[in-house]
Amino acid sequence: MSVAEYMHLCLNDPRHGYYPNQTAIGREGDFITAPEISQMFGELIGIWVLAIWQAIGKPNPFILAEAGPGKGTLMADLLRATAKHPGFNGCAKIKLIETSSAMIKEQKDRLSGHLDNIEWLDNLDQLEDLPLILIANEFLDVLPFRQFIKTKKGWFEHCIGLNENGRPEWVTGTAMPDLQKMPETANSASDGSVFEMSPAREAWMQLLSERIVKFGGGALLIDYGHARSQFGATFQAVRDHKQVDPLETAGLADLTAHVDFAALQRVSTEAGALASQILTQGEFLQMMGLAERAGTLGADKSTKQQVEIRSQAERLVMPEQMGSLFKVMAIISPEVASAVINIPPFCTIDPS
Numbered sequence: 001m002s003v004a005e006y007m008h009l010c011l012n013d014p015r016h017g018y019y020p021n022q023t024a025i026g027r028e029g030d031f032i033t034a035p036e037i038s039q040m041f042g043e044l045i046g047i048w049v050l051a052i053w054q055a056i057g058k059p060n061p062f063i064l065a066e067a068g069p070g071k072g073t074l075m076a077d078l079l080r081a082t083a084k085h086p087g088f089n090g091c092a093k094i095k096l097i098e099t100s101s102a103m104i105k106e107q108k109d110r111l112s113g114h115l116d117n118i119e120w121l122d123n124l125d126q127l128e129d130l131p132l133i134l135i136a137n138e139f140l141d142v143l144p145f146r147q148f149i150k151t152k153k154g155w156f157e158h159c160i161g162l163n164e165n166g167r168p169e170w171v172t173g174t175a176m177p178d179l180q181k182m183p184e185t186a187n188s189a190s191d192g193s194v195f196e197m198s199p200a201r202e203a204w205m206q207l208l209s210e211r212i213v214k215f216g217g218g219a220l221l222i223d224y225g226h227a228r229s230q231f232g233a234t235f236q237a238v239r240d241h242k243q244v245d246p247l248e249t250a251g252l253a254d255l256t257a258h259v260d261f262a263a264l265q266r267v268s269t270e271a272g273a274l275a276s277q278i279l280t281q282g283e284f285l286q287m288m289g290l291a292e293r294a295g296t297l298g299a300d301k302s303t304k305q306q307v308e309i310r311s312q313a314e315r316l317v318m319p320e321q322m323g324s325l326f327k328v329m330a331i332i333s334p335e336v337a338s339a340v341i342n343i344p345p346f347c348t349i350d351p352s
């Protein structure tokens with residue numbers, strides 16, 4: 001089977017799949033995400049959402065959606081920050097796009113104060129026809145992707161089969177990739193080179209972009225990945241905060257791959273949306289005022305708590321931690337382009 005089929009089964013099978021059956025996120029789970037590191041992450045995204053809502057003319061009502069909301073922490077922190085702005089929370093119809101019932105339960109607990117205003121959906125195409133502001137952190141990386149490998153006879157799909165002992169192993173399949181979607185150097189790449197592409201992510205991005213072009217709004221996408229399409233295998237499995245072999249841990253580990261943001265930029269531009277540049281998470285959070293927020297949050301706290309807040313902020317922005325591998329990209333409806341030029345990641349980086 002293709003990596004995409006393997007990934008879909010491992011993550012989503014109701015009986016044996018990872019998301020329906022395992023504790024994924026948090027110290028007691030398998031991996032930790034930015035909103036679980038610090039409340040400042042969700043608060044700054046709240047400020048971003050508020051700025052976009054103002055830029056698109058404060059529509060009432062509008063949809064505030066999150067794809068893959070995990071434990072609901074990001075949305076809870078976001079809503080606490082936006083509640084300080086009169087009117088915003090009352091205009092927002094909150095939609096959480098989530099496929100795992102175990103995760104929905106956690107989201108209901110965390111967002112218990114907002115349940116009257118939240119609807120759960122399992123797909124983007126179920127959203128109402130209204131202006132949309134969507135956020136997604138570490139969501140795109142869970143969507144299935146395909147791997148292709150260069151052999152002496154050209155590029156073929158890299159698939160997963162079973163060896164004579166019934167154990168999974170890598171095999172070369174027969175499907176060939178669309179070379180138009182690969183870097184120009186694909187033909188001269190050395191044997192054994194790997195290229196990953198995700199039709200599922202691209203289809204999702206196209207649907208999102210079309211919606212934003214048609215009904216107005218914007219979206220903020222944060223994930224680990226690269227700003228330019230490139231060769232290399234990034235398929236990984238994480239269990240108990242450690243990397244493990246993705247073929248040996250079916251259903252027991254989180255499976256992800258790096259997101260090719262350049263491919264998403266292309267898809268959204270073709271659909272008529274305005275795509276931002278791609279910033280690192282470190283650049284984005286600093287431009288959004290992380291240092292100032294950390295200062296305010298720590299102002300009336302003990303020295304120990306201030307040290308903790310500083311180390312959380314560093315973890316989010318330092319290049320050797322989450323600051324540079326994680327990338328941030330946004331899209332917006334083109335008619336409001338001039339209203340977002342001062343909002344990261346649309347604004348240009350100050351060279352100083």
Ligand code: SAH
Pocket residue numbers: 019025033034035036067068069070071074097098099100103122136137138139142
């Ligand atoms: N955004 C959260 C969680 C990231 S983990 C955070 O930053 O902490 C990925 C999330 O996406 C989980 O909640 C998982 O259940 C959900 N998910 C996985 N596949 C999905 C799909 N196809 N559609 C919607 N949600 C999905």
